[in-house]
Amino acid sequence: MKIKLGLVYGGKSAEHQVSLQTALAVIKALDKEKFDVHPIYITEEGEWVRGAQLTGPVESVKELRLSKGAETFTPVMLNQKLFPSTKEEDSSELDVIFPLLHGPNGEDGTIQGMLELLNLPYVGNGVLASAAGMDKVIMKNLFAQAGLNQVKYVSFTRTEWDKSREEAYKKVEAELGYPCFVKPANLGSSVGINKAKDRESLITAFEEAFEFDRKIIIEEAVVGREIEIGVLGNDEPMCSVVGEIAPKKEFYDYKAKYEDGDTDLIIPAEITEAEYETIKEMAIQAFKAIDGAGLVRADFFLTEDGTAYINEVNTMPGFTPFSMFPLLWKHSGVEYPKLIEKLVELGIERHEQKQKIKHTF
Structure with a gap:
């Protein structure tokens, strides 16, 4: 049927x-x-x-x-x-x-x-995981509680910024320095993200990020490769091979993702077995930290000395056959149509588990 x-x-x-x-x-x-x-x-x-x-x-x-x-x-x-x-x-x-x-x-x-x-x-993540995964500040706070290694960050609401813009800029400069990345807290696909290299570009980046959200996050820039891994499952998640984003621009922005294709995706990424195991374990920890279900794509920075920093998880990653998440699973032996079927199965499985919960006492 x-x-x-x-x-x-x-x-x-x-x-x-x-x-x-x-x-x-x-x-x-x-x-x-x-x-x-x-x-x-x-x-x-x-x-x-x-x-x-x-x-x-x-x-x-x-x-x-x-x-x-x-x-x-x-x-x-x-x-x-x-x-x-x-x-x-x-x-x-x-x-x-x-x-x-x-x-x-x-x-x-x-x-x-x-x-x-x-x-x-x-299909996919529930209310908690979806909300936490969308809000980069809440997400990073949960990662910090889980003990996951990540770059330094600060955040501001529009109200805080309006009250004291100079203090906001000074806090970024004192705690993070330049360069840094300014992002809307609740948006994906690299919309509204800018790299600030000085006070002038920081001000511009704040203004643009606040066009898309009432809360923004500013992150310390780290020199490292951009590594991504797919997580699939419910209570017993498994991981794909890893891939690497190699943007020809300074960073992987919206235009590079969806318009000009000016980015190389390297799958599988050339990393050591030890580095893979570290990233795999951190991805599963991150998935569980937000109470994930179905799927996430976990994004990392990997420095030259082999240190991995988790950047974020995406609870509904790009999902065309040419997007990173499906490509990671294709290289792991799960073709795109089968990946869709598996996600539907996981959604039904999770729903059936919830039907066992009592709602009366």
């Missing part, structure tokens, strides 16, 4: 377009003999649009921007309303939801919380 899979994509986020690319790739890769695919599009304004079950090929992102002939609605806490059936004989419920959303209002625990309330199985 086929699995009725709901794909939720788009979203009210600066990463809307990235999500559309992900959805297109997943739709093309899904085995239509195993899955009935139901598209659910969230517009940039936050409007939900339910499309008919896909029965033919989808060739472009444009086709995924559902509007005419689709049902538009505001989500409510009623499963029949949120995911209505198009056939009377079908169950109104989809079997499992795959949130293909990047960034705020999707990857940050918001939609995961809604799906928990609806008691629907879904």
Whole structure:
């Protein structure tokens, strides 16, 4: 019997377009003999649009921007309303939801919380892991508590910055120095990130980062290779081979990731067995520190002397066949269509475990 899979994509986020690319790739890769695919599009304004079950090929992102002939609605806490059936004989419920959303209002625990309330199985990380993984400050605080090695960092809210901008700049200079990286705390895909080399560029970087979030994080720059590893599983996660990001620019920004391809991905990365074991163990510790489920991509810096610093985990990493996470698993023996199937299995498995929990006393 086929699995009725709901794909939720788009979203009210600066990463809307990235999500559309992900959805297109997943739709093309899904085995239509195993899955009935139901598209659910969230517009940039936050409007939900339910499309008919896909029965033919989808060739472009444009086709995924559902509007005419689709049902538009505001989500409510009623499963029949949120995911209505198009056939009377079908169950109104989809079997499992795959949130293909990047960034705020999707990857940050918001939609995961809604799906928990609806008691629907879904792919990927839960509310806690998604929220912690989205907020770089909270994430790094959890890593620190877990004893994971990471670079020094400071953070500010817009209110703190507005009250005393000069003090904020001085704190960065005293505790981190130059160069340093300034980032929005709750955004991915390198949106709003800049490298500051002096006071002038620091001010500019603060201003841009605050355009995308009310909280920012500033991190000490470290000279090292950018190493990434995939984690897959629930309570007993396993790791892929490692890959290396070799940007031809100063750092791996949004344009290098999604537009000009001006970056080399080296898989597997040339590191020692001891370095791999260290990174693998740290990745699993990080996964457990945020109570991960399904998948994360863990990103590290590896210095010349072999010291590994965890930078962050991404709870919904880039997920086209050419993105690092799927490529890492391809080189580990798990092809893209099988990776999708495995993630769906993990989502259903986690949901079944939750059904064993008592809610009365």
